[in-house]
Amino acid sequence: xxxxKTRSGMAAGIAAGALWGLVFLAPALIPAFHPLELAAGRxxxxxxxxxxxxxxxxxxxxxxxxxxxxxxxxxxxLTGNIVYYILLASAVQTGGVALTSMVIGLLPVVVTLxxxxxxxxxxxxxxxxxxxxxxxxxxxxxxxSLSHPGHASLTGLxxxxxxxxxxxxxxxxxxxxxxxxxxxxxxxxxxxxxLVTGAGALLLVMPALGVATSGRSSSQWLVFVGVVSGVAxxxxxxxxxxxxxxxxxxxxAMMGQMIVFEFLFALLYGYIWEQRWPTAAECAAMSxxxxxxxxxxxxxxxxxxxxxxxxxxxxxxxx
Numbered sequence: 001x002x003x004x005k006t007r008s009g010m011a012a013g014i015a016a017g018a019l020w021g022l023v024f025l026a027p028a029l030i031p032a033f034h035p036l037e038l039a040a041g042r043x044x045x046x047x048x049x050x051x052x053x054x055x056x057x058x059x060x061x062x063x064x065x066x067x068x069x070x071x072x073x074x075x076x077x078l079t080g081n082i083v084y085y086i087l088l089a090s091a092v093q094t095g096g097v098a099l100t101s102m103v104i105g106l107l108p109v110v111v112t113l114x115x116x117x118x119x120x121x122x123x124x125x126x127x128x129x130x131x132x133x134x135x136x137x138x139x140x141x142x143x144x145s146l147s148h149p150g151h152a153s154l155t156g157l158x159x160x161x162x163x164x165x166x167x168x169x170x171x172x173x174x175x176x177x178x179x180x181x182x183x184x185x186x187x188x189x190x191x192x193x194x195l196v197t198g199a200g201a202l203l204l205v206m207p208a209l210g211v212a213t214s215g216r217s218s219s220q221w222l223v224f225v226g227v228v229s230g231v232a233x234x235x236x237x238x239x240x241x242x243x244x245x246x247x248x249x250x251x252x253a254m255m256g257q258m259i260v261f262e263f264l265f266a267l268l269y270g271y272i273w274e275q276r277w278p279t280a281a282e283c284a285a286m287s288x289x290x291x292x293x294x295x296x297x298x299x300x301x302x303x304x305x306x307x308x309x310x311x312x313x314x315x316x317x318x319x
Contacts, residue, residue, distance in 0.1 A: 009249040010258065012242040017261025019239035023085070024101050024266040025273055026231050027092040030224050032216060035089035039082055040204040041228035046081075046236040047198010053237070054191040061192065064183045070196075072177050077197035080170030081236075082204070087163035095156015097270030098282055102141050103160035105263035105289045109134045110168045112256030112296040115175075130295035137288035140281045175247045175255060186244035194236060260293050 027038060054061070091100040109130055141157070178189060247255055267286070271278060278286065 005249045009246040009254075013246040013250070013255065013258030014261045016239045016242040016246065017258065017263075018265045019234050019242070020262040021101075021265030021267075021269050023088065023231060023235050024092055024097050024104075025269045026227050027089040028097055028270075028273055030220070030227050031093060032220055033224055034208065035086050035093065036204055036208040037224075038089045038228065039085045040201050040208040041224065042085065042231050042236070043081060043194075043197045043201035043204075045229050045232035046194045047196075047201060049232060049237055050191040050194030050198060054188065054195060057188060061184065061188065065192075069177075069181070072173070073193055073196045074200070076170055076174055076177070076193050077200050079166050080174065081193070081197045082200050084163050084166040084170065087159045087166060091156045091159035091163055093156075095160060097273060098267060098278065099141060099156055100160045100163075101263055101266035101270055102282065102285050102289065103138065103157065104164055104167070104266070105260070105286070106134055106138060106164055106292075107167060107171070107263070108256045108258075108260040108293045109289075109296055110164070110256070111171050111252065111259060112293070114168070114172050115252030115254075115256050126299050127296065130292045130299070133288050133292035133295060137285040137292065140285035140288065143281060171255070171259070172252065174244070175252045178244060178248045186248045187241040190237070190240045190244045193240070197236075256296065257293060260290070263289070 026042075027035065030038070033041075088100065088104075091103070113127055113131070178186060181189060184192075246258060250258070267278075
């Protein structure tokens with residue numbers, strides 16, 4: 001039973017990563033629109049769809065949720081959705097899809113580090129190799145970004161790092177709240193997050209109108225509506241629901257490893273969109289980041305083996 005749960009959780013995590021990778025491509029599809037407009041459009045759509053889907057269970061959920069749960073939903077909607085997406089869209093438009101996705105590629109290591117210390121008490125010294133590999137990957141990204149003249153690449157790099165920190169907070173907080181909840185399914189928690197996010201997105205409408213530029217054609221607005229609606233359905237409603245299911249059945253340390261699939265799919269989509277192969281620096285960065293993830297995963301294996309040896313009778317060979 002546990003094996004089946006682990007497999008289904010991993011499958012859900014991989015599927016969520018494949019859908020989330022599309023988030024990196026969306027700002028590149030509609031570069032004429034400001035990140036505030038993208039965030040407002042996406043999350044208004046997310047909130048509207050969530051409200052329709054959650055309506056049948058609304059009365060029961062109102063009786064189930066506490067004030068602390070609602071405060072958590074507000075926090076999660078900010079760190080994992082509104083603030084994160086504004087930073088992400090800014091990073092994509094000013095630094096490019098590949099740069100942004102590779103910085104976000106640090107998420108597996110960061111989340112695994114937090115999860116490992118929280119659940120498995122892995123000593124920090126054993127995680128130093130993975131942290132050094134990840135730092136090397138970020139150094140490669142920074143070097144390529146700053147080696148090109150202009151302020152845009154630096155702005156994109158800083159926005160991507162801020163997005164990384166924001167989503168790390170979301171991933172850890174969301175996983176812990178899902179572990180505490182009773183009587184609320186993973187998808188219901190996702191839809192509730194969408195409902196709160198949609199309400200928060202209303203506050204973005206006026207600032208978004210303030211940064212909007214004139215002269216956009218009706219076809220541009222049609223593409224905008226299609227892109228933000230598609231992202232809301234695929235990435236938020238479906239992708240977040242899959243991620244919440246995986247977060248409920250897998251430990252946080254393993255969820256950290258699942259995030260790498262968002263990074264890999266985002267790179268794949270980005271290179272296809274830009275019609276190019278990765279540069280030498282990007283290849284080095286990807287290699288170092290993936291090596292950091294593998295190193296983090298390997299850290300936990302000796303702990304399990306040691307526990308198995310302690311349970312074996314005296315004199316039994318350990319293999």
